[in-house]
Amino acid sequence: MIVIGTRPEAVKMAPVYHELRSRAEFDVTLCVTAQHREMLDQMLTALSLTPDIDLDIMKSRQTLNGVVSAVLTGMSGVLEKYKPDVLLVHGDTATTFAASLAAFHAGITVGHVEAGLRSWDKSAPFPEEIYRTMVDDIADIYFAPTELSKANLLKEGKPEAAIRVTGNTAIDALKLTVRPDYTSPDLDWAQDSRLILLTAHRHENLGDKMLSVFRAIQRIVESRPDVKVIYPVHLNPVVREAASSVFGEGNDRVRLIEPLGVIDFHNYLKRSYLVLTDSGGIQEEAPSLNVPVLVTRDVTERPEGITAGTLKLVGTDEETVYSSIAELLNNRELRDKMANSPNPYGDGEASKRIADVLSKKQ
Ligand code: UD1
Ligand code: UDP
Numbered sequence: 198m199i200v201i202g203t204r205p206e207a208v209k210m211a212p213v214y215h216e217l218r219s220r221a222e223f224d225v226t227l228c229v230t231a232q233h234r235e236m237l238d239q240m241l242t243a244l245s246l247t248p249d250i251d252l253d254i255m256k257s258r259q260t261l262n263g264v265v266s267a268v269l270t271g272m273s274g275v276l277e278k279y280k281p282d283v284l285l286v287h288g289d290t291a292t293t294f295a296a297s298l299a300a301f302h303a304g305i306t307v308g309h310v311e312a313g314l315r316s317w318d319k320s321a322p323f324p325e326e327i328y329r330t331m332v333d334d335i336a337d338i339y340f341a342p343t344e345l346s347k348a349n350l351l352k353e354g355k356p357e358a359a360i361r362v363t364g365n366t367a368i369d370a371l372k373l374t375v376r377p378d379y380t381s382p383d384l385d386w387a388q389d390s391r392l393i394l395l396t397a398h399r400h401e402n403l404g405d406k407m408l409s410v411f412r413a414i415q416r417i418v419e420s421r422p423d424v425k426v427i428y429p430v431h432l433n434p435v436v437r438e439a440a441s442s443v444f445g446e447g448n449d450r451v452r453l454i455e456p457l458g459v460i461d462f463h464n465y466l467k468r469s470y471l472v473l474t475d476s477g478g479i480q481e482e483a484p485s486l487n488v489p490v491l492v493t494r495d496v497t498e499r500p501e502g503i504t505a506g507t508l509k510l511v512g513t514d515e516e517t518v519y520s521s522i523a524e525l526l527n528n529r530e531l532r533d534k535m536a537n538s539p540n541p542y543g544d545g546e547a548s549k550r551i552a553d554v555l556s557k558k559q
Pocket of ligand 2: 204205208396456457458459462463476478479482
């Protein structure tokens with residue numbers, strides 16, 4: 198059984214789902230908690246994922262306690278009924294943590310995809326750093342995307358025999374989505390300028406930090422006539438209020454749009470001059486698409502991209518964000534150097550390795 202709840206889990210588990218389903222030895226059940234509703238459904242359709250079970254738990258302005266308890270209760274019934282041999286969970290979300298805990302209570306083997314990432318800071322990403330660590334304490338099989346994530350697991354005493362370095366399934370997903378002939382009205386609009394793609398949703402950035410990032414972008418747009426910004430706004434009402442307080446409805450060079458389907462998003466990303474984001478998954482995808490990433494966080498659990506040169510941590514201070522964007526706009530060579538640094542997150546074959554590990558034929 199695969200369980201997913203949010204947009205990024207769907208993107209990164211879709212290749213695993215399709216790989217397992219393509220092998221006759223697996224009987225795959227897909228359970229969605231719908232911790233995200235619209236943003237998950239958008240991904241399910243685009244990635245041909247058909248849930249067998251839907252817990253439909255999302256509430257507007259939901260709390261962490263609310264999500265964790267709804268998933269724990271829901272999954273307890275599901276696991277009792279289906280009794281899967283293995284529950285596959287992904288990453289660090291509330292769905293992932295609560296579903297793993299329910300499996301642990303039921304004595305069901307847990308396989309953790311994207312295991313071992315650490316920022317070593319329990320306040321960032323919050324609550325995800327601790328959720329991921331707790332899932333690793335519960336898990337029986339570890340799919341570590343990089344050698345560094347494997348080393349983190351070994352440092353915590355996890356048995357080496359239970360860990361396989363697979364690469365990140367996010368890179369597998371790009372094979373399904375990026376198209377050379379892709380066009381869209383937004384990209385036509387941005388064609389004559391340098392496009393900055395913006396996303397924001399991290400819990401610890403809600404409030405003043407997010408506002409200061411948005412103000413930096415607004416100043417860039419005001420001072421640079423050659424720049425246009427596309428910002429697909431997360432459906433969290435707190436994010437939407439912050440976005441409209443700085444950008445209003447948008448203007449002739451800032452487009453506020455609804456969350457993009459993943460095929461659109463990956464193709465928009467590919468055409469961007471740079472991406473400014475606090476997302477986890479985008480830090481992994483952009484290097485594969487040769488786009489530099491300015492990360493609006495103070496720490497990251499994905500430091501491989503910083504070492505490789507594709508990511509730069511810029512925090513959320515308005516002045517620093519402004520000058521970091523300006524630097525890449527002023528220095529095309531620096532921008533291209535970041536863009537062309539090696540992608541450290543995988544080769545697009547992660548889901549095959551995961552299926553091989555799960556195979557009884559091995
Ligand atoms: C969650 C994950 C985070 C992940 C992010 C991906 C946790 C603790 N956080 O954070 O790790 O990076 O998803 O985007 O699991 N909403 C809708 N419709 C949707 C989705 C969300 O209306 O389709 C609104 C709801 O009001 C909801 C709010 O957004 O209360 C926040 O959603 P939630 O899943 O609780 O947190 P995220 O910030 O999205
Ligand atoms: N994404 C998308 N549409 C958007 C924004 C993001 O399809 O409008 C995709 C993105 O390519 C990546 C995933 O959603 O695969 C990242 O989700 P998010 O940033 O919400 O979560 P995180 O990765 O931070 O957990």
